[in-house]
Amino acid sequence: MSLRSIMYVTLAAFLVAASFVVARPAVSAAAAVRVMPLGDSITAGPGCWRAKLWHRLQTSGYTNIDFVGGVSDGGGCNPGYAYDFDHEGHGGFSATGIADNNQLPPWLAAARPDVVLMHLGTNDMWGGYIPTATKLAAFTKLVGQMRAQNPAVRIVVAQIIPMSASACATCPADVVALNAAIPGWAAGLTTAQSPIVVADLWTGFDAATDTGDGVHPNDAGFQKMADRWFPAVTQVLSGVTPSPSGSRSASPSPSRSVSPSASASASRSPSTSPSRSPSTSPSRSPSTSPSGSPSAGGAKCVAEYKLVSQWSGAFQGEVTVRNASAAASSAWTATLTFSGGQQVSQAWNATVTQTGAVATARNAAYNGALPAGGSTSFGFIASWTTTNPAPAVTCAFA
Template identity: 75%
Template sequence: MLRRSILPALIAAFLVAVALVLVQPARPARSAAAPVRIMPLGDSITAGPGCWRAKLWHRLQTSGYTNIDFVGGVSDGGGCNPGYTYDFDHEGHGGYSATGIADNNQLPPWLAAARPDVILMHLGTNDMWGGYIPLATKLTAFTKLVGQMRAQNPAVKIIVAQIIPMSQAACATCPADVIALNNAIPGWAAGLTTAQSPITVADLWTGFDAVADTGDGVHPNDAGFQKMADRWYPALTQALGATPPSPSTSPSASPSVSPSRSASPSASPSSSRSPSASASPSSGGSRCTATYRVISQWGGAFQAEVTVTNTSATASSAWTTTFTFANGQQVSQAWNTTLTQSGATVTARNVTYNGTVAPGASTSLGFLASWNNTTNTAPAVTCTLT
């Protein structure tokens, strides 16, 4: 009788346990991993039009790297018009130099807003103009920027470009100085890379033709942007992989071209540059606005930038800006524009690759000019769109 009484009790207990399991609420599904935040960091080659970003984004998406987010405080508004969707966000600033960004501590607030996991840095082009800045100063600026990146995110992955070449016609001293920087980058990167925050070098120099792959000897055309995207891709996918690069991994080889003359920058005035106050924006009417700012200035020369923003409801096909200097300034070199100066009046027009500006988007031009070392008043700028 005892054994018979135990069996029904065991069966009842089992049924109660099954019922409890069945009525348990379903556990919530595991949340998807957050997208990897990738910051394209650079100058006008990244900013406007900077269409290597669109091409790189598209290749990543079509090859399965979909859980990514390009980040930065600037948007191109879709101005590349590649025929497919892409992420507009970036941290490219036309006319900016690595030394200027470092000297003026401009990077930390950009990093705080964007919170990148990976940074693609193509900087140094605007440090080349005129051969004024020594190589050691450029590398010191790079080192400071890396320190600021790691202060914001100790585990940030940094991909530094050996920058694309510049043509002799655009800047006589620049081709050799670009090679000097690019040859120094692998050793510099190897000395700073860590297991937690690896630095990878992306060779964007090799195979890039400064004449055939640009519109002006400096800024890429569509073929040049495609070459840039193709060179970024393997370095970025390595960073996106499950295993980060080893700190002992050597960066990619330096350019295999030696300049025919010394790659050392020419003797120059002091490279210390006091930050100049930015100019107040001026409006060219309801269709666009233009702002002028001095990025840096030194003995006898300065670098400035004009940014044009489309405030209309339709994309532009061309733009023009005009301003008049008050203190005898004379433009010596310009980029991202066809620029003419008649007396004190400067007229700057778009070039073939940056005339189209989407509603709400911006594009920038830059130039080098002389000044009298006493007064460098920022002129008012007007702009028109067609």
């Protein structure tokens, strides 16, 4: 065969192969595994264990995951790397309250998780009046609701981080009792289709050094939480089949806007558990419209009030402070003007003083600096008598 013939044969073979490659159907990327972090303020604000866990999963090869939930922290953790902002953490909420008020099903319907990471129970400890069996019954109801939404959901339940006696005298022992009961409870409820894995977040965590207030983690505490979550999460990720409707966000940043309840700092719970059985259901929308105030350097501070729950003679409120400018801020002050004689008795994530009808809240040491677009929140307990109108709220940057 001549050289020219060989060249023609080779070229023809190449064209046939190329035609075959072009004609092959495109293979779509596998659906992302939808992971929902579920919890209270330890998950919500700032909840930076989520950022640290996301980063470790990504750098360890678990890249096809999507954190989901109806709340976004807006990047408030600011760890220096990208992470997925979405979660289902709600400051001040208890496991018994979420179960009693059937708050989980709509969250599940919106998020459609394949995996749920649950750190709940801290807000059930305050006051020491909820028995361990009642807390576990709430856990059982929540698991049933998860499985009703997705029969193959995989659940990672945390043995929760400790609480210090300085924050709550009865809480340390109650946390130990709950954590001791969780493995047996999980073993009795796990199934092959929907396994429950226990993540031990209690061991090695020091409430004195790993939190800022005896309850909410500092950066070292969040790192310990992420390290403890990691092996349990990777265990359930192995072999999990994403739900057909699941699809990953285009980028680590969420497509939804920052929820008013998103927080860039932790939200300490009151000495009672108002979200368990309030006389009115917790409000999911702000009770007043946001108000903005120009501050030094042209920065705009926006404050938004939300009634979390209300019961006889008292209520729990929350204020979100947001930096609505293009420049970072270093400190903030919020002012609440009450019109119904309300008196603030307890607050967390801010130092609150009250003179007459006006309560002034100043940031804590850890949540004063807000990046552009960033937010944080503080909560409080106050008394009320015959009426409880929403306060007028403003804020300003130093």
